[in-house]
Amino acid sequence: MATTDNVRSRFPGLSDGWVRFDGPAGTLPVDTCVDAIADYMRSPAPANLGGLFDASIASVAVVDRARAATAELVGASADEIVFGPSTTNLMFSFTRALSRHWQPGDRIVCTQLDHDSNVSPWILAARDVGATVELLEVDPVDGTLDVEPLKGLCADGRTRWVAISGASNLTGHAPDLERATAIAHEYGAKILVDGVARVPHLPTSASALDVDVLSTSPYKWYGPHAGVLAVRNGLLGEIEPYRVRPADYAGPLRWETGTTQIELLAGVTAAAEYMLSTSIADEAERETRLLALLQEGLHEIPGVTIHGPSVTPDRAPTVVFTVAGHSPEQVDHHLASRRIAVWHGDNYACELVDALGLRDSGGLVRAGVVRYTTSDDVAALLAAVAELTTGS
Ligand SMILES: Cc1ncc(COP(=O)(O)O)c(C=O)c1O
Numbered sequence: 001m002a003t004t005d006n007v008r009s010r011f012p013g014l015s016d017g018w019v020r021f022d023g024p025a026g027t028l029p030v031d032t033c034v035d036a037i038a039d040y041m042r043s044p045a046p047a048n049l050g051g052l053f054d055a056s057i058a059s060v061a062v063v064d065r066a067r068a069a070t071a072e073l074v075g076a077s078a079d080e081i082v083f084g085p086s087t088t089n090l091m092f093s094f095t096r097a098l099s100r101h102w103q104p105g106d107r108i109v110c111t112q113l114d115h116d117s118n119v120s121p122w123i124l125a126a127r128d129v130g131a132t133v134e135l136l137e138v139d140p141v142d143g144t145l146d147v148e149p150l151k152g153l154c155a156d157g158r159t160r161w162v163a164i165s166g167a168s169n170l171t172g173h174a175p176d177l178e179r180a181t182a183i184a185h186e187y188g189a190k191i192l193v194d195g196v197a198r199v200p201h202l203p204t205s206a207s208a209l210d211v212d213v214l215s216t217s218p219y220k221w222y223g224p225h226a227g228v229l230a231v232r233n234g235l236l237g238e239i240e241p242y243r244v245r246p247a248d249y250a251g252p253l254r255w256e257t258g259t260t261q262i263e264l265l266a267g268v269t270a271a272a273e274y275m276l277s278t279s280i281a282d283e284a285e286r287e288t289r290l291l292a293l294l295q296e297g298l299h300e301i302p303g304v305t306i307h308g309p310s311v312t313p314d315r316a317p318t319v320v321f322t323v324a325g326h327s328p329e330q331v332d333h334h335l336a337s338r339r340i341a342v343w344h345g346d347n348y349a350c351e352l353v354d355a356l357g358l359r360d361s362g363g364l365v366r367a368g369v370v371r372y373t374t375s376d377d378v379a380a381l382l383a384a385v386a387e388l389t390t391g392s
Helices: 004-008 012-016 031-042 054-074 087-101 120-129 150-154 177-186 262-276 280-299 328-337 350-355 375-390
Strands: 081-084 107-111 132-136 159-165 190-194 213-216 227-231 304-307 318-323 343-345 364-368
Touching (some): 054 081, 054 262, 081 087, 087 159, 087 227, 150 159, 177 190, 280 304, 280 318, 318 328, 328 343, 328 364, 328 375
Parallel strands (some): 107 132, 107 159
Antiparallel strands (some): 318 364, 343 364
16 A cells, blocks of 8 residues: 555645645546646647548547446446536436336435435435435434435335435444345336446445446546546446437437536546556555544544544445534634635535534534545644644
């Protein structure tokens, strides 16, 4: 495993000295990603796709490489990878297209654990066709999600899709995806896993899990701002996307409405190759150790409450906490004044913050461990939080 110094030297964005715990909202791009985007833009290649001239052919190759590298990262095949500007954007177009196949009375199951990009698109698409959405509830104390009640929600055969988080962007909790997939498939439902907070931290294979769709956003794994759906089991061909008439392509291109962000895909390839050049399992171990250090340190500070489940290896390395006498926004302001980046509020996990009863008090403070986090970063965060409670 590379030393932390070697790792940190790969991230130009660390040069300003800020301590970055904002990874769950987006990581810094790795150097090869930055270079790949600039190299493509500087080369003679920039051109739209589908032409017969060299630049266009070179640009197609850039897109093909991005599909292949992303497919390898998420355990899918290249022709199952759909790119878009963001996962949320893709979710809206995907659910809208799917809903043309739903009938009034059909059911979609979402969860209280999820980021709203895996809830609202389903609610709006269902509303348009008279389908219903049920929410699988979390434990109101630690926010964990038991998937067993899915059985009751799927048993009548009217559930068409189960939309479930691969790991919470707020608490890091990762539900039992194997079991959720088995239940959904047993009753004829399809399953979409939001892998956005999971893929950067835990080995995740769409084919091994046998999920129908897996989403991921490359800017959470050291790449550029983009979104990905790995759409499996032949679904891409079965569903007709909303598209312009001339875009009568086969495969993922049919779904990628408008001109492809080719330069960003050059960066996606580099980021995926960076992830693939490391052992995700080894990195997860290191991240879990730092998370434990962070959680233990926070536990020891009087007035700090950690929300969410305890540290285990099979979760995303994110901690959420509140500090007595200070709103999450005040804590965030204080940390920013110490050049420490975190996030506060609900971080779009609205149902989860409601279920935990933290809406009226302003949500939570969230700190996430990523590849470039060090034990010094953890010490800096702990010291800054302690200042609030000891007044030092
Ligand atoms: C778990 C999770 N799902 C989905 C999204 C939405 O991704 P995007 O920003 O690519 O739309 C986010 C964004 O933070 C997220 O954390």
